[in-house]
Amino acid sequence: MKYPPTPGQTVGPFFHDALPYFGGSDLVPPGHPGRIHLHGTVFDGAGTPIPDALVEIWQADAGGSASRATGSLRRDGFTFTGFGRAATDGTGGYSFSTVAPGPIAPASAAFFSVCVFARGLLDRLLTRAYLPGDDASLAADPLLVSLPPERRSTLIAAPDAHGFVFDIRLQGEGETVFLWHGSR
Amino acid sequence: MAELMTTTPERATQDDVNEEIAAIVKEYDAALADGAAPEVATRLDYPPYRSSLLRHPTKDLHHADPEGIELWAPVFGERDIDALEADLTIQHGGDPVGERIVVTGRVIDGDGRPVRGQLVEVWQANAAGRYIHKRDQHPAPVDPNFTGVGRCLTDDDGQYRFTTIKPGPYPWKNHLNAWRPAHVHFSLFGTEFTQRLVTQMYFPGDPLFALDPIYQSIVDPRARERLVATYDHDVTQHEWCTGYRWDIVLTGTHRTPVEEDE
Numbered sequence: 226m227k228y229p230p231t232p233g234q235t236v237g238p239f240f241h242d243a244l245p246y247f248g249g250s251d252l253v254p255p256g257h258p259g260r261i262h263l264h265g266t267v268f269d270g271a272g273t274p275i276p277d278a279l280v281e282i283w284q285a286d287a288g289g290s291a292s293r294a295t296g297s298l299r300r301d302g303f304t305f306t307g308f309g310r311a312a313t314d315g316t317g318g319y320s321f322s323t324v325a326p327g328p329i330a331p332a333s334a335a336f337f338s339v340c341v342f343a344r345g346l347l348d349r350l351l352t353r354a355y356l357p358g359d360d361a362s363l364a365a366d367p368l369l370v371s372l373p374p375e376r377r378s379t380l381i382a383a384p385d386a387h388g389f390v391f392d393i394r395l396q397g398e399g400e401t402v403f404l405w406h407g408s409r
Numbered sequence: 410m411a412e413l414m415t416t417t418p419e420r421a422t423q424d425d426v427n428e429e430i431a432a433i434v435k436e437y438d439a440a441l442a443d444g445a446a447p448e449v450a451t452r453l454d455y456p457p458y459r460s461s462l463l464r465h466p467t468k469d470l471h472h473a474d475p476e477g478i479e480l481w482a483p484v485f486g487e488r489d490i491d492a493l494e495a496d497l498t499i500q501h502g503g504d505p506v507g508e509r510i511v512v513t514g515r516v517i518d519g520d521g522r523p524v525r526g527q528l529v530e531v532w533q534a535n536a537a538g539r540y541i542h543k544r545d546q547h548p549a550p551v552d553p554n555f556t557g558v559g560r561c562l563t564d565d566d567g568q569y570r571f572t573t574i575k576p577g578p579y580p581w582k583n584h585l586n587a588w589r590p591a592h593v594h595f596s597l598f599g600t601e602f603t604q605r606l607v608t609q610m611y612f613p614g615d616p617l618f619a620l621d622p623i624y625q626s627i628v629d630p631r632a633r634e635r636l637v638a639t640y641d642h643d644v645t646q647h648e649w650c651t652g653y654r655w656d657i658v659l660t661g662t663h664r665t666p667v668e669e670d671e
């Protein structure tokens with residue numbers, strides 16, 4: 226790489242007037258076919274929920290395509306843009322309404338790309354939230370296979386009544402696997 | 410405040426924090442002398458920044474080749490923002506107080522290619538060092554003419570440009586008499602989601618640099634200086650504002666030309 230990257234810095238405590246936006250966590254509107262709830266809690270190393278974190282998701286549509294459509298910041302209610310942003314609430318919870326992503330490559334495991342920011346977290350963290358259920362694809366997934374078995378489950382969302390739960394643990398027991406892509 | 414997290418019951422002084430920072434520098438310099446590669450990134454585990462103690466992963470980041478959706482990034486366009494959002498000085502009925510500045514620069518990827526038509530978001534304190542945020546307790550005046558939030562899209566050359574007010578330094582609760590150097594928060598996207606970056610831009614010559622654990626969490630001095638804008642008299646405008654230039658380099662990309670054509 227020819228140019229060294231600009232380092233990251235913490236999002237700090239004062240991002241709420243700037244980054245979250247109206248409709249940010251609603252990738253699809255109520256009543257949309259296949260609408261699901263993706264939600265969870267962000268925890269620190271003491272198991273305490275983090276009320277000043279920000280979670281972003283970036284995902285394929287239900288058919289496994291990456292959206293090239295604009296409009297994530299001003300949603301029209303019809304166009305699926307694949308991007309969502311949600312600040313955690315007072316209980317450390319975040320919540321998105323979206324659709325389950327399809328696998329981008331045939332027979333690959335489908336996942337949400339997840340980016341986490343928080344006061345106290347000096348640089349953003351990237352991870353994946355895999356959809357549960359397709360055991361054959363999960364068992365063959367190159368990233369999951371490269372992990373010790375006891376850590377794989379930190380990347381697999383759990384089904385619930387309306388969708389999936391994906392908790393994020395920044396540190397300690399059950400620490401989420403965070404990713405590095407070779408250049409930072 | 411409740412969110413103060415420290416390992417000791419007594420709040421540290423600036424001298425205590427300076428000592429901790431110096432010890433980390435000493436250790437880093439020794440590693441360099443032993444042939445270690447210079448660090449380019451921010452440390453996640455940096456105890457002088459107390460809030461990081463319980464909020465950094467203890468396990469190494471796991472290397473993964475980007476796949477699927479990670480090889481793409483959200484697309485933003487004219488529909489997402491208003492051109493007026495790039496001027497933070499015209500969002501209210503009157504002029505904000507402070508030193509009017511233009512901050513401009515280029516967003517490129519690790520191979521030097523411009524990041525075109527992509528979203529740049531900024532937020533900052535006002536000239537007195539106060540955020541509009543409801544949890545900012547600093548007893549400095551809120552400016553009714555300044556929210557301190559802006560957005561723009563990069564142009565075809567990767568250039569962004571904001572008109573704003575030079576933010577003031579502000580106190581925080583990391584330790585006794587802790588002050589942040591003046592900064593503007595930046596949020597950036599590339600052409601792949603793995604390039605996602607949130608960082609802070611600083612102003613040249615700030616006397617608080619050496620005292621600030623957030624800035625110092627980038628332990629390599631050359632890497633740290635990449636966050637400092639330069640004063641640029643060609644950006645400064647006659648009888649109107651002063652100008653700063655700050656270029657941003659995202660990480661490299663992974664998508665192959667075949668995927669690019671799809």
Ligand SMILES: [Fe+2]
Nearest residue numbers: 237239592594
């Ligand atoms: Fe700040």
